[in-house]
């Protein structure tokens with residue numbers, strides 16, 4: 421698969437603030453990448469560096485295999501990293517015509533892009549009459565005018581109501597389904613989980629996880645158990661060779677296995693020790709719990 425962007429060992433210091441520390445990421449054509457992290461974790465700085473608006477301290481990045489200068493490469497990139505800024509007294513279509521003039525593309529794509537973002541029927545409305553969600557959708561249409569290889573979005577749903585959020589997420593999925601690679605920064609796990617195939621989790625400028633969204637969710641899971649005598653249950657579990665850690669929580673035990681142990685195997689082991697369970701469930705932490713663990717514990 422073709423590499424669109426390769427970031428290697430990137431660092432950025434703002435004076436004493438280390439905003440980005442040793443970040444690496446390879447973006448392959450056709451995937452949807454999320455940079456996920458709380459406020460101040462270095463997401464916007466990382467995007468700013470690869471878009472050539474923030475100078476890096478050290479490390480490197482290369483667009484499209486490094487075969488062209490950054491300013492040439494950026495012509496194949498569509499990016500929205502600030503609040504959309506259009507002329508309030510011009511219509512949606514007129515604003516996009518202006519963008520075409522600036523970018524040197526012809527007007528032929530305007531209808532198609534307005535259609536993708538669901539604004540074709542509002543093309544003659546003045547920008548100032550648009551809701552925040554519509555303004556954001558117009559910005560996406562504008563970024564798509566030159567058919568970019570990759571679309572970069574920084575917090576695309578910030579400040580929108582639930583309906584507006586849903587519309588933007590659906591649009592991102594549609595654009596991705598047409599083969600455009602997407603890189604988005606978000607502090608919302610839910611957003612990344614719903615929209616992205618790959619994720620880079622950042623905290624204080626450092627990578628906590630990098631890989632597929634599914635991979636982030638593929639740990640082995642844990643057991644919830646209950647029996648009449650919790651202490652006896654705890655003692656028996658402690659003898660199981662694959663149970664690593666046992667915690668008590670609201671009258672139940674939570675047992676974390678080292679490797680893969682299935683529920684019936686564990687039940688049999690306990691029955692052999694005369695322990696009869698009233699509750700046995702194998703569970704996985706939700707992605708949200710894992711994300712909170714990742715960002716809190718390090």
Ligand SMILES: Nc1ncnc2c1ncn2[C@@H]1O[C@H](COP(=O)(O)OP(=O)(O)OP(=O)(O)O)[C@@H](O)[C@H]1O
Nearest residue numbers: 434437439457458459460461462463464465466607
């Ligand atoms: N121009 C700047 N001058 C000084 N410090 C900066 C500058 N830009 C960013 N920082 C600092 O770098 C760190 C990372 O900020 P950045 O904006 O990249 O984070 P973020 O993850 O995008 O967060 P947010 O979603 O709040 O924008 C923060 O500590 C921030 O205060």
